[in-house]
Amino acid sequence: MSAAELTPVVPLTPSEAARWADRAGLPLPADRLAAVAATVDHIQSVVSVLRELDFGDTPPAAAYRTVEEKTDAAV
Secondary structure (H helix, E strand, O other): OOHHHHOOOOOOOHHHHHHHHHHOOOOOOHHHHHHHHHHHHHHHHHHHHHHOOOOOOOOOHHHOOOOOOOOOOOO
16 A cells, blocks of 8 residues: 555645744745635645556656757758
8 A cells, every 4th residue: 555545635725834834934825825825725636636646667857867868950
């Protein structure tokens, strides 16, 4: 069982966003709390999809080498 299966994604409320921001030393104005909570929820939904991907045979990024592509300037 993966960590994503064990931890359900619970929407962040504006009051929880305020509490976490204060805890991190980043107090937010009241008019920003709803937007921050919505942004956090969106990021969590994207990350949860990425956690479901199977990268079993994918080598780490360090295994790839970039090669300079030669381009043709002709139009």
